[in-house]
Amino acid sequence: MTHDASKDSGEHIAPGAGLRIGDIAPDFSARSTTGDMRLSDCRGRWLVLFSHPADFTPVCTTEFVALAKAADQFAQRECDLMALSVDSLFSHFAWLRMIRDRFDVEVRFPIIEDPTLVIGRAYGMVAPGDNDSATVRTTFFIDPHGVIRAMTCYPANVGRSTSEMLRTLDALQAVDKDPVLAPANWEPGEKLLRQPSAKLDDVFAAKDHTDWFLQEVGRGKRA
Structure with missing residues (x-):
């Protein structure tokens, strides 16, 4: 897995630096549940990039079930979903198999592995001195030009609202017109x-x- 925070933007973004609305989302390459991914390959469409504390955890499981069920609604808005956590690729696979077997839902959007915390630190999802991301539940709304347009951050014990994620995306697209x-x-x-x-x-x-x-x-x- 490699991280490249500045190649596309021409600007240096230090790992761990606090990102702000209007910044170019740091680029990265990593393995995912749908194959090798590079963030800049998602240009041309909206992207919701979100982190979750860990696989096989209660709140995260409910989030992934809800987001998988809503994936078509994001797709209708020309928006892709991409998740990230410190767990390994094979842990992701095992968790998605459990979700399918228990809830009859297939999670088809990519889940990035970030065991070295390189991506999480570049996005400020993890504090520079932390060794895990157990307290992180951050979401970045990235426009088709790779610009961060909105961010949210929830504690580990509170799940996201899928309807609010869709509403935020609708509002961002409406004010762009x-x-x-x-x-x-x-x-x-x-x-x-x-x-x-x-x-x-x-x-x-x-x-x-x-x-x-x-x-x-x-x-x-x-x-």
Whole structure:
């Protein structure tokens, strides 16, 4: 497994450095349950990259069952799923076999092995001095250009919400279509917000004291 955080972007991203929204996602190559993977090969589509503490753990198992069942919904949004943990490739295989046999669900999206923590540290999923990722449950929403557009982080004892992951993806795709904003709790089909004016004349000409910065516009549809 090799890690390359800067080859595509031309910028140096130090392992363990805190990534921020707007950064280029560090590139890497690694083995996965679907074969050898390179992150930059996913360009051209959205990608949700997420870490899980360990195979054969209760919360992670429920997450993978839920995400496998929702995989088609991500695919409809032209988005791929990719998971990562410190466990070995063969541990991943055994866990996915157990999930299939117990829940009648096949996990077909790739699960990356990261036994040396190289990828986890590059993404800030693991603290520089940690020897395992047992407390990490991080998600990166990466756009088709390889840019990190959103991040979430949950403790090991709280599972992710698949519906919120889909809602976040819908909102990111909606604001990419037009210069609009997605309000709190926005769902596809609901109204978006207009970007506020930066001109004083527009502020004075507004019908009331909120119209110049808080105005609904159109209805965002799912990508």
